[in-house]
Amino acid sequence: MKKIITTMAVVALLSSTTVFSAQQSSVVQADIDAFQGHFKKKFSHLSLNDFSKGPYAVSEDKMGQFEAVMEMPPFEDHIEKGEKLWKTAFKNGKTYSSCFSGGDETIRTQFPRWNTAESKVDTLEQSIVDCRVKNGEKKISTGKGKLAWMSAYLTTIAEGQTINVIVPEGDVKALAAYKDGKKFFYAKRGQLNLSCANCHIDFAGQRIRGDTLSPALGHITHFPVWRGKWAKKKGDGFGTIQRRYGGCNKQVRAKPFKRHKKEYDNLEYFHTVMSNGMEISGTEYRQ
Amino acid sequence: MRKLLLITLTAFALSVQVDLVAADHAHNGKNSPSGKASGVELSVECKSAISAASAENRRAKKVGFEWRDTKKFIKQAKKAGGKKCVKLANKAKAQALNAQQQAKDQANAGPVGF
Numbered sequence: 001m002k003k004i005i006t007t008m009a010v011v012a013l014l015s016s017t018t019v020f021s022a023q024q025s026s027v028v029q030a031d032i033d034a035f036q037g038h039f040k041k042k043f044s045h046l047s048l049n050d051f052s053k054g055p056y057a058v059s060e061d062k063m064g065q066f067e068a069v070m071e072m073p074p075f076e077d078h079i080e081k082g083e084k085l086w087k088t089a090f091k092n093g094k095t096y097s098s099c100f101s102g103g104d105e106t107i108r109t110q111f112p113r114w115n116t117a118e119s120k121v122d123t124l125e126q127s128i129v130d131c132r133v134k135n136g137e138k139k140i141s142t143g144k145g146k147l148a149w150m151s152a153y154l155t156t157i158a159e160g161q162t163i164n165v166i167v168p169e170g171d172v173k174a175l176a177a178y179k180d181g182k183k184f185f186y187a188k189r190g191q192l193n194l195s196c197a198n199c200h201i202d203f204a205g206q207r208i209r210g211d212t213l214s215p216a217l218g219h220i221t222h223f224p225v226w227r228g229k230w231a232k233k234k235g236d237g238f239g240t241i242q243r244r245y246g247g248c249n250k251q252v253r254a255k256p257f258k259r260h261k262k263e264y265d266n267l268e269y270f271h272t273v274m275s276n277g278m279e280i281s282g283t284e285y286r287q
Numbered sequence: 288m289r290k291l292l293l294i295t296l297t298a299f300a301l302s303v304q305v306d307l308v309a310a311d312h313a314h315n316g317k318n319s320p321s322g323k324a325s326g327v328e329l330s331v332e333c334k335s336a337i338s339a340a341s342a343e344n345r346r347a348k349k350v351g352f353e354w355r356d357t358k359k360f361i362k363q364a365k366k367a368g369g370k371k372c373v374k375l376a377n378k379a380k381a382q383a384l385n386a387q388q389q390a391k392d393q394a395n396a397g398p399v400g401f
Contacts, residue, residue, distance in 0.1 A: 038401045187396035189389065191354050191382065195396065255353040263351065 025175055028167040028273060031182070035274045039217040043205065051218030052281040058205040059212045062287075069285040075226035078236055079156050079283060082149030090135040096150070099131035108158035108280055112165060112269045114174040121177055121265040125151055125240050129260075142259045143243035144235055148224040151240060152283040155224065159282040163221065165273045177262075181270030184263060185216075190254030196267075199248075211287065220272045222284040229287065241268055329368055336376035337364055343383035350390040357382045 024032075039051060043058060050057045056066040086104070089095050100107050111124035125142050128150060133139060140147050167178045188195045199208070200216035207213075223241040231237030239247075242264045246256035257263040329337070340361050347353045357379050364375035 034398070034401045183393075183396050186398060187393035189352055189393070191356070191385075193389065195393075197398065201398075250355055253355040255348070255355050255357075257351075 023166075023169045024276075025167045025169045025171075025178075027175065028178060032274060032276055036217060036277075038201065039204070039215050043215065048277060049218075049279050049281075051215055051275075052221035052278060053284075054214035054218065054222075054286065055205075055212035057218075058215065062212055065287075066285060073226070073285060074231070075152070075237060075283065075285070078149045078226075078238060079153050082146075082151070082153035085146055086150045086153055090132070090137050092135055094135050096128060096131055099127070099134065104154065105157045106161065108154045109161045109163055112265065112272055114166070114168060114171065114177070114269075116168075116171065116174075119173045120262070121269045123242070123260060123265055123268055124154065125242070126260040126265075142240065143246075144230070144239050148238035148240050148243075152224045152226075152238060155222070155280060156282045158280040161280050163272060163275050163278050163280065165269070165276060167269075167273060177266045178270055178273065180262070181266035181268070184267045185270055190249065190252035192252040194252040196248065216271070216274065218275050218278055220268070220275055221278050221281045222286075225284055225286045227286045241271075329365070329372060333364070333368060333372035333376065336373045336380070337361060340364070340376045340380035340383060343380050343387070347383045347386035347390070350387060352386045352390040352393075354382050354386045357386070 036048070040046075040048070043051075046057055053063070053066065056063040086096050097104055100110070102110065108124065111127065112121050115122045125147055128147060129139055129142060167174050185196045188198065196216065199213050200219070203213050204215040205213065220241055223244070224238050225244075226237045227239060228237070230239050240259075242259040245264050245267060246259065249256040340357075344353060344357045344361065347357070360375050360379035360382070364372045364379065367375060
């Protein structure tokens with residue numbers, strides 16, 4: 001009898017922990033409310049999902065340019081290539097989908113996520129690379145190229161799905177990773193002594209030479225993006241969010257970090273959580 | 288006699304050419320990346336400045352606040368040699384120290400105003 005009671009108590013405790021861990025940390029939820037509240041107040045004419053259009057949402061001129069490009073997106077071929085790559089079986093007969101749970105259209109919004117077993121943030125792009133390795137294939141480079149095409153395909157089919165990244169309540173390590181990403185976002189760095197927040201919160205919507213600074217809210221709803229700037233350089237124009245982080249760091253004259261290491265993974269975690277409740281808008285054009 | 292004269296002149300011409308080539312190499316050596324290609328070493332002052340800049344930059348990197356161009360200046364210092372080397376290395380060191388100070392200043396970075 002004593003054993004049965006103990007077993008039942010343990011089961012009850014475990015099940016309550018499971019439910020508990022799926023809940024958003026109250027600290028993080030307060031941050032989300034304050035972050036989104038700031039933008040809703042600053043740009044009161046915009047709805048939450050309007051922020052997914054980035055600088056175009058806050059500039060009529062830019063929106064015209066964006067809509068013109070999006071009428072016939074110059075990147076459709078690459079998304080089709082991404083789909084083909086995604087659906088092509090590995091030598092062992094398995095496909096990328098076998099590494100992920102749920103339908104393909106739900107994969108984008110499952111990431112970034114906290115990996116309790118390894119105490120780290122898992123990102124979609126790194127998980128795709130890991131999937132290849134697990135199935136006996138070679139690694140591919142991150143940031144652009146084939147990986148970005150596949151990721152762009154997943155973003156495109158996830159259009160309309162809601163972002164809901166969880167920092168589990170009571171998970172100290174997850175909260176520490178989130179706080180690490182948050183600190184990165186607000187810390188001034190580089191010779192220009194500028195933080196991500198300086199441009200994308202303090203001066204969001206204002207001009208920096210010929211460009212309009214995008215609000216940080218909704219940044220991740222459309223990545224990987226196809227950028228005109230990247231297309232002019234060597235490459236096909238596609239880039240993941242972590243490629244963009246590297247570019248931003250270089251622009252403030254800070255040495256960029258390696259992609260898919262702790263620094264940018266934690267930043268992506270924080271950055272995505274802040275856009276919880278927004279819909280994925282599919283891969284889009286950016287200047 | 289004619290042969291002897293020809294050999295002497297050839298030997299003289301060759302020795303002059305060897306001297307010129309050696310001088311040319313020594314001159315280029317100052318601009319070679321290592322500064323050692325032709326046996327020309329960087330000055331002690333230059334080496335010391337580079338070493339100090341590299342050490343400070345490693346500290347800046349360790350705290351995650353390394354600046355974009357610091358390593359570039361150290362590389363340029365190695366190539367330049369001479370007084371320019373010290374000037375560039377000191378510039379790199381100043382950047383690295385500023386980066387370390389930035390890391391300290393941003394230790395408690397967070398949202399302001401909301």
